[in-house]
Each structure stands twice: as C-alpha cells, then as structure tokens.
Amino acid sequence: MPKKIRSKVSNTVSGTKNFFLGIPRATRNLYKEIPHQVKSFKEWIFTFRGSLTILCLIGTILVPLITMDDYIMTILISFLVFSIFAASWDLLAGYTGQVSFGHSVFFGIGAYVAAAFVKMAGLPWFFSMIIGAVAAILVGLIIGIPCLRLKGPYLALGTQAFSLILFNLFMSGELKDILGSTEGISALPAMSEAHIVTFFFILIIMVISFIILTIIVKSNIGTIFKAIRDDETAADASGINTTKYKLIAFMISGFFAGIAGGLFALNSRAVNPSVFLALYSFYAIVMVALGGIATISGSVVGAFIYWVILTELFKPMGALGTIFLYFPTLISALILIIMIRFADQGILKPALEHIREFYDFLLGR
C-alpha cells in the first residue's frame, strides 16, 4: 500500500471505536487488503498457513510415537484441552465481541456433568462428555439471556458473577448427593487403558472442534458475528436480529467450552469446585491474547505457549517456577498486561508474517 493511504488510515482509525480488552484493536494491518477467503480444503492445504498447520499436526502426532513419557503426555493433553477452551472464548469474544469473564462456568458445568454421568450413570466417557457440553449450552442460554443487555465491561462483570455463584454453590455442599461436596467427584474410570490412546482421542476431538469452529467463523454466521462485534447498531440497521445471534454465539461457545471441561475432568479423572474459579476464565483469555484474538487458530499457539513453553521455561527457575506453579493468576495477569500493552495482535499473526517475509527473502522474492 502506498504511504499516502497509510497516513489516511492513522487519521481515520483514531476516530473508530476502541473495543474493550482491545477486541479487536489490532489496527496496524488495516491498510492492507483483506485477502480472499480460501474456501476449499484442497486449496487451503497448499497455502502457507495450511501447510504449516498440517506440519504442526504431524509433529503432534509423532510426539507420543517417539516418547511415551507420562509427564510429556500430561502436558500435551493439557495443551490440547485448553486450546479448545481458548478457541471457544475466542468465538464469543474475538468474533462476536461478547467479552465473557465467566467462561469457567461452561468449563465447570461440562466437567461436572460429564464426571457425574460417567460416575453415577456409568455412561461411556464420550456420551458423558457430549451431555456435559449440551448442559453447558443450556447454561449458556441461562446466562446469555440476562447478560445480553449488558455491554463491554458490564457484560464481563455479569458473566463473572455467574462463575462466582456457581463456585459458591458447588462449594457449599448443597449438591452433595449428586455432585459431591467441596472435594467434588473423584476416582472416575480412565478414558482408556493406555495413555497414548487417551491422547489420540483428545487430539481427534480437538482437531474436529477446530475444524468446526473455523467453518463457523468463515461461514455466513461468522460474518454476522463479526458485524455484531464491529457495530451492533449497524447490524441491527442491516436487519440482523442481534439478540438471536448473540445467543447462538453463547451457545456454540458454551458447547465447546463444555467439551473442554468434560475432557479436563475425564482426563484428570476427578473434578472439584475449583473449575468454576475465575482462574479458568483467565486461562482462556490469556491464551487467546497470546495467540491472537479473533483468529481461532491463535488459540492453539496461545495454549502451546502457556502450557508447554512457559511451564517448561519456569520449571528450572527455582523460586520463579514456584510462583508460576502456585500463583498462575499473577503470571497470567502479567502476561495479559504485557500482551495488551505491547502486542495486541498476539503472537501468531505477526510471527507468521515475519516467517513469510523470511521465506520470501530466502526465495529471493
């Protein structure tokens, strides 16, 4: 783009609305033409992004074939589960502009319901997980309806309130008979005999979840979500029933957060009220901020950075490692502040651009 347009951008953009939490405040690239959307899978595989994704997927598949170390498996499974969770938040906040600070509600309901059905009803884990996710959809409706009138920080607080209510409800032991008391439900049967099988189950569910989420955000419904995020009044004036679509976003997001929660409980073979803590909502936000908001795929990068790179980085650091382990909120908050202040696009997009520039440079383009 010529310089002339660039200066025009800075003039115009300063007048546009700044979204809460910088969603999506990443205005730096706005002077660029928005690339044409790749519609078919075949086409996608041969794009830069497509081939990179396939490469990463192959890498992930290879890990357990090389090493079956329990510790590595545990870390990788956390990474997979939380990437689904982060992506579900990204759909709601990054794509639809509904910043929820109570996403742990969906996660927790998914976890509890899945655990309860496995333990009490003896259902297979897969069905329990789906039932948990459906329960999370219902909760999404229950939370969505009163919260829809709230905007920006008020919505964040409203959703946060629900996670507090549920945390206290589950802590109180009122639901002791079905869902356990403060110690929750434990000693769930393992998802499978071998760790590696569990790993592949979760990997498959994660890949399918990401395919579905990507299809949704690229489809017409995704276009409507983005319109609501950018300007709700204008969407209304374009004949869009914004209430309906915001509810749909809450439900889809709730479903995938519920899946993540279910997998989390089933894999750890236990669940307790701490899943409703604000910390879990925070995980999703930090991972999305790390990877890049409104990208879906950024959630994988964010989850990888958080659960694999940072964990490993802090572990040998003695006192600092202890802080990371015992005060994750502190670290998350720091990361979030740094990301919002210095890298509101997250890491994925700028990194991809640099890699691509380097790639072009190597090829002498």
Add this chain to the structure above:
Amino acid sequence: MGVILEVKNLTKKFGGLTAVNDFSFEIKRGEFVGLIGPNGAGKTTVFNLISGFEKPNSGSIRFDGMDITGLKPYQIVNLGLVRTFQLVRSFHYMSVLDNVSVACLSPRGKKASEKVGLDKYASRILSEVGLIDKARFPPVILPHGDLRRLEIGKAAGTNPQILLLDEPFSGLSYEEQEHIHALIRRLSNEGVTIFITGHVLRELMNLVPRVIAMHQGKFITDGSPQEVANHKLVLEAYLGRGGGIA
C-alpha cells in the same frame, strides 16, 4: 399509488426538550421526498422514531398498512423500511464486500440474494454504488465519500421498499455529491421510495419534487421545492439561524 408511510402526531421528548412535536405526514409508494430543516430541527430524531431506534412518547407510524410503532429496528428493516445514518456506520474490521453481505444475510436480504448467490448479489450492489474495485478493503481506509456510498450499499443489500437517507451529502465535495445524487436517482427510478433529509436547502432543491420542512420539532410546510423555499416560516427558520439558503 397507495400510501406507503403514514406518520401521525409523532412526539418525542428528551427531558424538557421536545425534539419532535406532533409531527404528521404521508408518503406515497414510489415517491421521492425531502425533509429539510436547520440543524437541530429534529430530522434525525424523526428517522430514529420511524426506524425503531427510539420509542415515541406518542403518535403512530404505519408502514405498508401495518402499525410498526414499537417494533424493533431489525424487524422494521425486514419489512422493507431501511435507514442510513447521518454519521456513517460501517463494520470497521470487515471487507467492504462483507459489509454489504451482512445486509444480504438479513431474512429480507436473503430472499433477494438467494437466487443469485450471496457473493454475486453483494458484488452487484458494490458495482452499482461504485465500490467494486475496493471490495476487499476494510472501510476504515476509504474516504468519506466512499463510506457514504457504502452506507447506501448496505441499505440496498436488505432490498428495501423505502429508503430513509439521513443527510447523505453532508461533508462531501461537490463531485462526491454528484455521485451520490446519481446513485439515489437510480434507486428512485428502480422503484424504491426515497425519503431524504438535508439541512442545506440547495442540496435537496434540485433533487426532489416534494419537500417537507420542519423547525424545532414542528411541521412547517409540505410542497414543491419552490413553494417551500419561499415559505415565510422556512425563510425565518433559516435566516434566523444564519443557515445557508443559497
């Protein structure tokens, strides 16, 4: 030709200020009507009331024989009554094409776009408003004139029966105004009923065959541009405020 829009005794108060005061008028199907008045006369408020963005304190609005008072904006749009904004509103982080696609995805827009296919239909609208070369750009980089055209393109995407255009010329150069003129004329010729506001008399006088004038929320007169321009109260309203009449 039947009446398409019938506004009766519309009143809207903001605290102590009566922005629209017992305002009534009718528009027939296919008409091309202007609403003029100096800044602050209440034109935008009239549009907000008709399009459902504000609730009137009293009065009623009938569209196509149906009472639409109190309906939500998106419901009114899907009946075929669509408005644009004086301060342009676009979806900043989406391409110009997607901006129009959103309107084509509304239930009413969908019905019209389904036969042709969404992308093709939206592209056709972009060609009509002269933005097809910029289909892939985000609106933030477009000059003001283009944003005004996009505003009309977005409205057109919903396949309107009547289009309420709120000051589509404000802040535009003469050349850009000509473009919008031509665009609106074309829409009118295609059979869309047009209701358009302006606070500079000259801008509307050459465009519309019928003008409604208002001042301080009240109806003043209704007639041909010449009649209205020479009306005593209209002259007073404009000259009293030092507004441009030439």
